[in-house]
Amino acid sequence: VSIICSSPQNYPLYIRSVPTENELKFHYTVHTSLDVVDEKISAMGKALVDQRELYLGLLYPTEDYKVYGYVTNSKVKFVMVVDSSNTALRDNEIRSMFRKLHNSYTDIMCNPFYNPGDRIHSRAFDTMVNSMMMQVC
Amino acid sequence: MEQGPAGGSAAAAAAAAAATVTTTGGTGGLLLPLSESEQQRYSELFSRCCPPPEAAAGGSSVGELFRASQLPPDTLHQITEVCGAKRVGYFGPAQFYLALKLIAAAQSGFPVRIESIKNELPLPRFMALKNDSEVRYGTPAELHGVKFQVPHATSEKNSYKRTDEGDKQEPKSPPMSPICSPPASPSTYQRVSLSYGYGKSRSGLEQQHGAPYEVRHSTHQQDGPSSGNYGAHCSTLNRSLSAEREQQESSSHYSDDPWRITEEQRDYYINQFRSLQPDLNSFISGSVAKNFFTKSKLPIPELSHIWELSDVDCDGALTLPEFCAAFHLVVARKNGYQLPETLPETLLPEYLQAASLKPLRDCTLFDSYSESLPGNQQPRDFSRMEKTSAEEVPDNSTLLQDGKKDDKPALKVSTALKTIPKEFQHLTVKTAAQESNALKARPRSRSYSSTSIEDAMKKGEEPPTPPPRPQKSHSRASSLDLNKIFQQGTQAVRSGWLPPPPPALPPRPSVSQAEQPSEVELHPQMNRPPSQAEENSSAKKEVVLAQPPSKPARRKLRTEAQGLETPELSPTINVTSSLPAAKSHLPVQKQSSKQKRAIQTAIRKNKEANAVLARLNSELQQQLKEVHKERIALETQLEQLRPVTVL
Numbered sequence: 145v146s147i148i149c150s151s152p153q154n155y156p157l158y159i160r161s162v163p164t165e166n167e168l169k170f171h172y173t174v175h176t177s178l179d180v181v182d183e184k185i186s187a188m189g190k191a192l193v194d195q196r197e198l199y200l201g202l203l204y205p206t207e208d209y210k211v212y213g214y215v216t217n218s219k220v221k222f223v224m225v226v227d228s229s230n231t232a233l234r235d236n237e238i239r240s241m242f243r244k245l246h247n248s249y250t251d252i253m254c255n256p257f258y259n260p261g262d263r264i265h266s267r268a269f270d271t272m273v274n275s276m277m278m279q280v281c
Numbered sequence: 282m283e284q285g286p287a288g289g290s291a292a293a294a295a296a297a298a299a300a301t302v303t304t305t306g307g308t309g310g311l312l313l314p315l316s317e318s319e320q321q322r323y324s325e326l327f328s329r330c331c332p333p334p335e336a337a338a339g340g341s342s343v344g345e346l347f348r349a350s351q352l353p354p355d356t357l358h359q360i361t362e363v364c365g366a367k368r369v370g371y372f373g374p375a376q377f378y379l380a381l382k383l384i385a386a387a388q389s390g391f392p393v394r395i396e397s398i399k400n401e402l403p404l405p406r407f408m409a410l411k412n413d414s415e416v417r418y419g420t421p422a423e424l425h426g427v428k429f430q431v432p433h434a435t436s437e438k439n440s441y442k443r444t445d446e447g448d449k450q451e452p453k454s455p456p457m458s459p460i461c462s463p464p465a466s467p468s469t470y471q472r473v474s475l476s477y478g479y480g481k482s483r484s485g486l487e488q489q490h491g492a493p494y495e496v497r498h499s500t501h502q503q504d505g506p507s508s509g510n511y512g513a514h515c516s517t518l519n520r521s522l523s524a525e526r527e528q529q530e531s532s533s534h535y536s537d538d539p540w541r542i543t544e545e546q547r548d549y550y551i552n553q554f555r556s557l558q559p560d561l562n563s564f565i566s567g568s569v570a571k572n573f574f575t576k577s578k579l580p581i582p583e584l585s586h587i588w589e590l591s592d593v594d595c596d597g598a599l600t601l602p603e604f605c606a607a608f609h610l611v612v613a614r615k616n617g618y619q620l621p622e623t624l625p626e627t628l629l630p631e632y633l634q635a636a637s638l639k640p641l642r643d644c645t646l647f648d649s650y651s652e653s654l655p656g657n658q659q660p661r662d663f664s665r666m667e668k669t670s671a672e673e674v675p676d677n678s679t680l681l682q683d684g685k686k687d688d689k690p691a692l693k694v695s696t697a698l699k700t701i702p703k704e705f706q707h708l709t710v711k712t713a714a715q716e717s718n719a720l721k722a723r724p725r726s727r728s729y730s731s732t733s734i735e736d737a738m739k740k741g742e743e744p745p746t747p748p749p750r751p752q753k754s755h756s757r758a759s760s761l762d763l764n765k766i767f768q769q770g771t772q773a774v775r776s777g778w779l780p781p782p783p784p785a786l787p788p789r790p791s792v793s794q795a796e797q798p799s800e801v802e803l804h805p806q807m808n809r810p811p812s813q814a815e816e817n818s819s820a821k822k823e824v825v826l827a828q829p830p831s832k833p834a835r836r837k838l839r840t841e842a843q844g845l846e847t848p849e850l851s852p853t854i855n856v857t858s859s860l861p862a863a864k865s866h867l868p869v870q871k872q873s874s875k876q877k878r879a880i881q882t883a884i885r886k887n888k889e890a891n892a893v894l895a896r897l898n899s900e901l902q903q904q905l906k907e908v909h910k911e912r913i914a915l916e917t918q919l920e921q922l923r924p925v926t927v928l
Contacts, residue, residue: 254595255585257571267586268589
């Protein structure tokens with residue numbers, strides 16, 4: 145399971161993977177999935193930006209794992225890669241996880257010492273992500 | 282008081298000379314006979330406590346030394362009084378020597394009186410004055426507050442009563458030594474410290490908390506000069522405000538916690554808040570707070586973390602309690618404390634708000650105070666700045682020059698910061714509470730910050746019923762009756778897999794257990810007279826064979842196996858009946874034959890399973906090919922339809 149938060153310019157703000165072997169594979173997958181995300185965003189059309197859903201759903205399934213995407217209104221993207229073997233994860237759960245991520249992200253933004261575009265070092269964010277990943281694994 | 286015949290050492294001579302000079306007749310010209318060994322020891326101790334150029338021993342090292350003597354604190358207090366240090370306000374050599382003598386007397390069991398030192402006394406015993414905490418603390422039985430080093434010799438004596446646990450502040454001792462050397466201030470310093478000690482002794486003796494008091498003092502050593510400042514601070518407060526003493530008492534009640542804000546601190550914070558934002562009930566915005574805290578010169582990630590901790594409702598602005606918490610954390614960090622992972626209970630806004638009602642009353646008093654304080658403390662701060670090598674020095678100087686933060690060093694001083702390890706023990710206990718608090722705080726903000734998202738989410742969730750779960754087997758291949766095949770296959774596989782283990786098990790320990798485990802009924806049968814057993818076993822096997830009608834394949838196999846086995850069994854059983862003594866052979870024979878059977882059946886089963894799976898595989902491969910074809914077709918269509926893209 146891996147969670148990535150990337151900026152509007154598509155560079156990563158936060159990467160976390162559990163288990164830590166095959167991290168590169170996760171990173172690669174996420175990188176490729178960013179294309180899919182962009183595609184989905186642009187496909188919605190410019191006029192409908194407000195109505196666009198934040199949750200993008202299953203981006204694509206590969207043989208081992210599934211990739212889910214979520215975009216905030218400021219084009220910050222969250223991508224989550226989970227094991228396909230973990231079939232207990234339902235769509236709702238994924239949605240709630242993204243919602244939690246988004247909430248934590250807004251909390252970070254409230255911190256005046258955080259500049260948007262910086263890497264995220266917040267401990268609160270870390271703990272939240274850890275707890276989520278533990279829940280999934 | 283004069284020294285006795287001078288000892289052999291030059292230091293002693295110098296000390297003696299100095300002693301005669303500094304003798305102020307504090308004890309009325311008492312002659313203090315010192316033996317040679319005593320002279321040597323005392324002078325050595327004295328020079329240790331204060332480097333030669335100085336005339337007076339530093340209060341800190343004296344305090345250390347006295348504590349190392351492991352006498353009860355009030356004894357030490359008495360000693361200080363008697364030797365005249367109180368009166369003159371510092372530990373000159375005369376006072377020091379007298380004190381040492383008195384310590385020796387006390388350790389020998391004599392009352393602390395001038396008279397008692399007239400006798401021959403052994404040398405005062407001190408624990409080795411190393412910086413090693415283990416050595417210092419001596420035996421566990423003697424827990425007379427040997428732990429911490431505090432600049433105030435006298436003030437510490439009050440805390441001697443308290444036992445200290447786990448306070449390892451030894452690394453801070455080096456910064457203490459510079460205190461001894463400062464040229465100008467020691468006299469005033471100790472005088473002040475003594476008066477502080479007085480004030481404290483009156484208020485402090487009533488308190489019998491084990492940890493709080495000494496813990497409070499332990500933090501003084503954290504910032505050597507600053508604690509002296511604190512002493513000064515407190516003494517000035519003592520002198521001018523009698524009401525202050527109650528405040529101090531109550532504040533020392535709170536001082537079991539580095540994360541608790543004392544009254545002085547709170548008022549200071551409130552003043553700072555007011556300087557940023559006149560209305561105490563309103564917020565400080567994030568940018569303003571950012572500028573303010575950046576002045577503290579802490580690194581940005583730490584400031585970021587402090588903000589995270591203190592802005593409980595995560596609104597990007599600090600209310601008064603949040604601000605106090607943040608400021609307190611900044612101060613703690615500057616004093617060397619590690620930031621906690623979660624906000625300590627005493628820094629929670631609810632807690633602070635409840636507590637903040639009190640100081641607001643005295644705000645007006647303290648307002649006048651804070652003006653007078655900088656005046657007092659700036660000279661002291663400057664003098665102290667020269668002494669310390671702590672990192673606070675550059676900060677202090679820059680801050681003082683800023684003018685805005687002139688109270689900060691005073692404040693650092695006044696923080697009643699405590700031992701971290703101890704506190705983290707408390708904190709870990711409280712983290713659960715804090716977590717729940719944090720969680721409680723969260724929903725408040727969540728309501729307004731994420732309503733739009735929530736609504737979107739909800740709308741998204743409600744309408745679509747969850748799509749039917751794709752079946753475990755291939756959804757695309759649903760056209761094929763793969764499911765059936767698969768299930769059959771699995772069944773066959775399962776059935777094929779199950780029997781092999783049972784046959785494998787039987788040819789083990791005894792004949793009786795040689796039967797398949799499923800035929801448990803046979804075991805007792807086998808144990809019975811073999812003649813009967815033969816018939817019974819075969820009969821049982823027939824029964825068992827009839828039992829699983831749902832598994833035709835299995836039964837078939839079983840019958841096969843049984844057919845093969847029964848002839849095997851019966852002769853073997855006969856053999857057993859005839860030759861009970863030769864039983865050992867039979868199990869072996871039986872086992873080998875059983876094993877053969879078992880292996881053969883297993884092989885058969887696996888072959889069958891293989892066949893099924895191979896069939897499945899081929900079918901799936903075909904499917905895959907078809908799907909590939911489709912995909913290629915679609916992609917070519919897409920390519921044709923899509924306008925030419927420029928790469």
